[in-house]
Amino acid sequence: MSKLPHLGTSIFTIMSQLANEYQAINLSQGFPNFPVDARLKALVSKWAKKEIHQYLPMAGFPPLLDKIAKLTQNSYQRKVNPATEVLVTAGATEGIFAAIQALVYKDDEVIILDPSYDSYEAAILLCGAKPVRVPLKDDFTPNWDAITEAMNGKTRMIVTNNPHNPTGKIWTSTDFIQLENLLDLYPNVILLSDEVYEYITFENKHISANQRQKLWERSVIVSSFGKSFHITGWKIGYLIAPESLMIEIKKVHQFLVFSVNSLAQYAINDYIDLVEVSELGSFYQQKRDFFRTLMQETKFELFRCEGTYFQVASYANFSDENDLDFAKRLVTDYGVATIPLSPFYGEGKDVKCLRFCFAKDDDTLIKATERLLKL
Numbered sequence: 126m127s128k129l130p131h132l133g134t135s136i137f138t139i140m141s142q143l144a145n146e147y148q149a150i151n152l153s154q155g156f157p158n159f160p161v162d163a164r165l166k167a168l169v170s171k172w173a174k175k176e177i178h179q180y181l182p183m184a185g186f187p188p189l190l191d192k193i194a195k196l197t198q199n200s201y202q203r204k205v206n207p208a209t210e211v212l213v214t215a216g217a218t219e220g221i222f223a224a225i226q227a228l229v230y231k232d233d234e235v236i237i238l239d240p241s242y243d244s245y246e247a248a249i250l251l252c253g254a255k256p257v258r259v260p261l262k263d264d265f266t267p268n269w270d271a272i273t274e275a276m277n278g279k280t281r282m283i284v285t286n287n288p289h290n291p292t293g294k295i296w297t298s299t300d301f302i303q304l305e306n307l308l309d310l311y312p313n314v315i316l317l318s319d320e321v322y323e324y325i326t327f328e329n330k331h332i333s334a335n336q337r338q339k340l341w342e343r344s345v346i347v348s349s350f351g352k353s354f355h356i357t358g359w360k361i362g363y364l365i366a367p368e369s370l371m372i373e374i375k376k377v378h379q380f381l382v383f384s385v386n387s388l389a390q391y392a393i394n395d396y397i398d399l400v401e402v403s404e405l406g407s408f409y410q411q412k413r414d415f416f417r418t419l420m421q422e423t424k425f426e427l428f429r430c431e432g433t434y435f436q437v438a439s440y441a442n443f444s445d446e447n448d449l450d451f452a453k454r455l456v457t458d459y460g461v462a463t464i465p466l467s468p469f470y471g472e473g474k475d476v477k478c479l480r481f482c483f484a485k486d487d488d489t490l491i492k493a494t495e496r497l498l499k500l
């Protein structure tokens with residue numbers, strides 16, 4: 126018996142473990158390998174010495190809730206009430222899980238757009254609801270005809286991820302208008318807008334559901350300090366949602382974790398004033414450009430990358446192997462770990478694409494591509 130019979134260990138765990146086992150260069154699981162800001166480490170040391178080690182309020186450290194509200198106002202001109210519309214979560218993962226558990230009922234349908242991040246499906250299935258996978262188009266833009274066709278009276282939620290993991294695609298204002306028009310027909314459908322890479326965009330700026338009044342009223346918006354402050358291991362993020370939805374999400378959050386790590390909240394509350402999140406895009410754009418230039422020398426064909434720290438590349442022009450086998454062989458025979466794309470889809474998809482994480486120092490990216498040149 127299993128509540129999740131067809132789910133196994135996540136591909137991120139599998140590939141990172143394999144990378145460790147074979148001492149490969151790890152461009153698989155998404156995390157930076159460069160040092161964290163010394164100022165943030167100093168804040169952790171400072172606060173660790175003080176008596177701040179007991180439970181914080183369930184929804185988050187109140188000054189941090191205020192700062193998140195301020196950041197949301199500065200970034201998206203959206204005024205949110207820190208007491209009722211913000212929730213600090215144990216990573217975006219917990220936020221996504223709590224929101225789905227709180228708002229989706231048994232036998233509801235939830236639309237996810239493939240390729241999709243793995244945690245959505247598991248959370249939906251654990252509610253006794255049905256994930257409805259709608260493929261993105263070949264250029265990874267939403268297929269509005271297919272989404273419209275998938276919607277019906279049972280649809281409770283649509284999950285979007287912009288900027289998109291794994292493809293690096295970002296939404297245009299036309300996409301938002303399409304979504305708004307569609308949701309006009311379904312007043313009970315909620316948008317779960319996963320925006321964890323919101324500050325990592327390049328030529329075009331990120332558009333947030335925070336900026337779309339009609340959507341905001343029915344949205345849960347997901348952010349991650351892990352991505353924005355290069356601290357994926359801290360597992361801390363937050364949700365923004367209107368009070369009516371947030372009341373329900375808090376009911377789940379309080380019995381899932383009750384409250385989030387106090388030391389992390391104190392440190393971030395200070396650090397948030399020291400960083401300019403709008404600079405994250407140019408920081409990663411340099412890495413993207415550097416990595417893409419190195420990759421041009423290899424046989425891989427690169428897709429466009431508009432945001433996130435992931436680059437998708439196809440090997441269809443030089444191998445017939447399925448992507449899982451190919452990714453494993455890259456580790457064992459060439460010493461480079463990547464993420465195959467098929468686990469982001471429903472069963473049986475043959476995509477012949479890999480995802481490379483370029484949130485790495487230059488030396489790592491150079492060494493990895495030198496190895497890939499041998500293919």
Ligand code: PMP
Pocket residue numbers: 155215216217218219242286290319321348349350351352357360361362
């Ligand atoms: N959503 C997406 C699209 C992600 O890529 C990730 C992390 N890789 C998460 C959610 C989870 O973020 P966190 O580590 O803050 O839980």
Ligand code: GLN
Pocket residue numbers: 135137138153154155156290
């Ligand atoms: N979100 C990270 C990625 O896409 C992985 C996080 C995890 O391992 N759960 O690589």
